[in-house]
Amino acid sequence: xxxxxxxxxxxxxxxxxxxxxxxxxxxxxxxxxxxxxxxxxxxxxxxxxxxxxxxxxxxxxxxxxxxxxxxxxxxxxxxxxxxxxxxxxxxxxxxxxxxxxxxxxxxxxxxxxxxxxxxxxxxxxxxxxxxxxxxxxxxxxxxxxxxxxxxxxxxxxxxxxxxxxxxxxxxxxxxxxxxxxxxxxxxxxxxxxxxxxxxxxxxxxxxxxxxxxxxxxxxxxxxxxxxxxxxxxxxxxxxxxxxxxxxxxxxxxxxxxxxxxxxxxxxxxxxxxxxxxxxxxxxxxxxxxxxxxxxxxxxxxxxxxxxxxxxxxxxxxxxxxxxxxxxxxxxxxxxxxxxxxxxxxxxxxxxxxxxxxxxxxxxx
Ligand SMILES: NC(=O)c1ccc[n+]([C@@H]2O[C@H](COP(=O)([O-])OP(=O)(O)OC[C@H]3O[C@@H](n4cnc5c(N)ncnc54)[C@H](O)[C@@H]3O)[C@@H](O)[C@H]2O)c1
Numbered sequence: 001x002x003x004x005x006x007x008x009x010x011x012x013x014x015x016x017x018x019x020x021x022x023x024x025x026x027x028x029x030x031x032x033x034x035x036x037x038x039x040x041x042x043x044x045x046x047x048x049x050x051x052x053x054x055x056x057x058x059x060x061x062x063x064x065x066x067x068x069x070x071x072x073x074x075x076x077x078x079x080x081x082x083x084x085x086x087x088x089x090x091x092x093x094x095x096x097x098x099x100x101x102x103x104x105x106x107x108x109x110x111x112x113x114x115x116x117x118x119x120x121x122x123x124x125x126x127x128x129x130x131x132x133x134x135x136x137x138x139x140x141x142x143x144x145x146x147x148x149x150x151x152x153x154x155x156x157x158x159x160x161x162x163x164x165x166x167x168x169x170x171x172x173x174x175x176x177x178x179x180x181x182x183x184x185x186x187x188x189x190x191x192x193x194x195x196x197x198x199x200x201x202x203x204x205x206x207x208x209x210x211x212x213x214x215x216x217x218x219x220x221x222x223x224x225x226x227x228x229x230x231x232x233x234x235x236x237x238x239x240x241x242x243x244x245x246x247x248x249x250x251x252x253x254x255x256x257x258x259x260x261x262x263x264x265x266x267x268x269x270x271x272x273x274x275x276x277x278x279x280x281x282x283x284x285x286x287x288x289x290x291x292x293x294x295x296x297x298x299x300x301x302x303x304x305x306x307x308x309x310x311x312x313x314x315x316x317x318x319x320x321x322x323x324x325x326x327x328x329x330x331x332x333x334x335x336x337x338x339x340x341x342x343x344x345x346x347x348x349x350x351x352x353x354x355x356x357x358x359x360x361x362x363x364x
Contacts, residue, residue, distance in 0.1 A: 003069055008034060011035065011073075011309060012036075012067055013039040014041070014076065016043070017046065024056070026306040033310060033317060038067070065088050072094065072095045072096070073095070076099050082098045095123065098123075098126065101125070101332070102332070102333050105337070109326075109329070123326030126305075127324070129275060132300050133279070134276065135193070135194070135277075137294070139193070147263075157179060159254050161230065165215065178232075181336055192357075195238050196240050196242075196357050198351050200350045202342055205232040205339075206229060211224060236335070260273070281293070298361065298363070327353075331351070
């Protein structure tokens, strides 16, 4: 039996890279139901560095995954090992929460859900930005009927990719990443959480440039071979009949970087960048020409990474359903895989999985 401080759920972290800082900062300072036991990484010094900085324990990966006090393993490793690390955590009787994507392919994602169910533990997956004040407020306005019945969506994540600034950008151009799995995932998940599950997709995709040149850091000037589509345009048909457009590109010059719009029978909602937690959120009422800013009615509008872990800890304590759940993460993975399959096969592809929309957070 795990021993945790009163009212708290013990979390152990695997992966002490880039994103671990904000998680460690938020989990300790922002959420009163979480106690961070410690952190582990393949690169031992990285775990030790983070452990010292945030006053938590440093462990080997195997020690952390088997630690008797750890109840949730927060998996901040690279996508290629998300399934492996979460699988080991689950086999040890821990709940697992993965950074995005849940896994890099359907088989691994499905296996995680089945193993968690067999073990009686929970599985969850980022992004958790849809639990932030911007997207929760948008969902509330939508559910309250502000724009009537949803008819269409447009999600466009358009830009030129990461090679100009990232010190080691090769992985962005390999299978399992690319503009859809790396960034488009925020748009797909925001839409699935607000509009509901996607039934089928039809796409076209290509890599407009066969290689990229590293523009920054120690690898400056090195060539990267592009091995995954970097320009993807897809039509999505949701189970409720909404039809929309999804674009994800690293092949165009674009500075606004995000448009996520829901068109309803009575008006249009322009949503915030789904890779953020706040606003702006804007409304265009049917028949009018001027957009108005809508007030955000939910909190957590700053960088609140960790909200999904907080929600999972809450689910462990109360028995409520997890919002950033493995089922939602799997459906998003299934949609993204179907989008690429459709482009490759030149046909509509049905999305086999389905999922219920997660509940809105309580307004208080
Ligand atoms: N960096 C960001 O801004 C950002 C934002 C949102 C989400 N994410 C997601 O967070 C995850 C991590 O991203 P990052 O930017 O921190 O990457 P990173 O490369 O900086 O860190 C990943 C860490 O995982 C460790 N690792 C790799 N394989 C391991 C294994 N088998 N066992 C234990 N540790 C292992 C690496 O040593 C490294 O320290 C990814 O899924 C990414 O998509 C990153």
